[in-house]
Amino acid sequence: MGHTSESTWVPSVTLLVGVGNEGISALLLGADGRVRGDADMVFEGQPVHPSGAVRHTRQSLSLALHEVEPEVERIVIAGPAASGSLAAMAPDRQVVVAWLIARPDDAKAVVFGEFFRESGGWKFTGVGKGYASGLAELVTAYGVEVAEEEPVVETAAAASANGPVPLTSVVKVPMHAPSQATPGGAGAPGSTGWAGTPGASGTPGASGSAGGKGRKSWADAVGEPVAPDPSVFPPAAREYRLLEGWEFGPVFEPFTITGRGSDVITTPARVPAGPVLFEVAHQSGGHFAVVPLDRRNKEGASLFNTTVPDYRGSTVTPAPEDRPLRLRLIGENDWVARVKPVAAARRLERTMAGYGDEALLHLGGAADLRVDFKGSPGGGGSIALWVHEVTGQTELTHVGRTLALNTSDRILQTVPLPPGPALLLLIAEGPWSLTVRELGF
Structure with a gap:
């Protein structure tokens, strides 16, 4: 067989x-x-x-x-x-x-x-x-x-x-109740193993x-001369169906790269200038950081800087207009990095859970956001939430930006959100859940 x-x-x-x-x-x-x-x-x-x-x-x-x-x-x-x-x-x-x-x-x-x-x-x-x-x-x-x-x-x-x-x-x-995972299949819920041969x-x-x-x-x-069907790979504007009312950031075919340890990655020409979604996953523990490189190939402010085991996170960063986006990844183990349109980020709806940093899209009306932060696994930890109103904007600036939350340790707190479209950048050192309740006026 x-x-x-x-x-x-x-x-x-x-x-x-x-x-x-x-x-x-x-x-x-x-x-x-x-x-x-x-x-x-x-x-x-x-x-x-x-x-x-x-x-x-x-x-x-x-x-x-x-x-x-x-x-x-x-x-x-x-x-x-x-x-x-x-x-x-x-x-x-x-x-x-x-x-x-x-x-x-x-x-x-x-x-x-x-x-x-x-x-x-x-x-x-x-x-x-x-x-x-x-x-x-x-x-x-x-x-x-x-x-x-x-x-x-x-x-x-x-x-x-x-x-x-x-x-x-x-x-x-x-x-029926989930059975034990079979060899080669997906693991049980919550599994974070990274199998495979480097x-x-x-x-x-x-x-x-x-x-x-x-x-x-x-x-x-x-095993036969099959030509790819062009309809399978539609133009980028259809590949990422733009959400109604969302026009922030370019639309393009995503870029994925894998590696191990510290390295420098350069995005291809298909990643255009403007704000882009950057996702990363890093195996096991140890220090892990992602730092953008400027025109002089010098390091800027970190996008991620963590020691969280099996870390996964996302944020939004600008791709330069006159050169490729270059990032330095500092780590000890296997990692996967992806560059996508901002429109591919998760949409803030009802109650959702996550772990660590994440970029989210708010497309609803004015709302109250209930934040439940569990703290870091070893105790303590911090959480911050930046809200960027993006109407008429082409990049992340101080215009329309609000620091809605910035605190340490466990919290259960409600913060107000303006009507969308808005980009939420959540920075957290542990698990969290968000519940959005629109005000209806």
């Missing part, structure tokens, strides 16, 4: 995934390893997920990993049994996953592999598990119930040659934007 691949990091961008046959399908799974309903299956007969993050196109799947709903922990890639390779290609046409699939002896459907969340990013692992009764048996294992009146065996046999089972009579199955393609330690020398072409990876 093939071999089990070590988990490898993949960039959180739109990936084109193919396995060399027309029956490729995707199952979007929650933390319990099961679909939430029939909408969480994407295949030829149901080509678009309601979120728009997963699409079936020709013989491939388009996975916009940066748009996948937070409730989705894993995306399983499955289809009729066939030999060949599973490949995933990034928008810059570099193949970030290439995994050999052996011809199964007794299976009619196969789970080729899965993408899963870890430490704020996404990984891929090969699976190669076969199902003798076909796709109906396969999807049932993930919480899909196929109506009994359907001729499951006969349909599955036909699907082996002609495509997926037409899952038109699928109903939602009651959720230096391997797509893993922390590889330099560049999830690419590298010696990678196979897309055609070689899927």
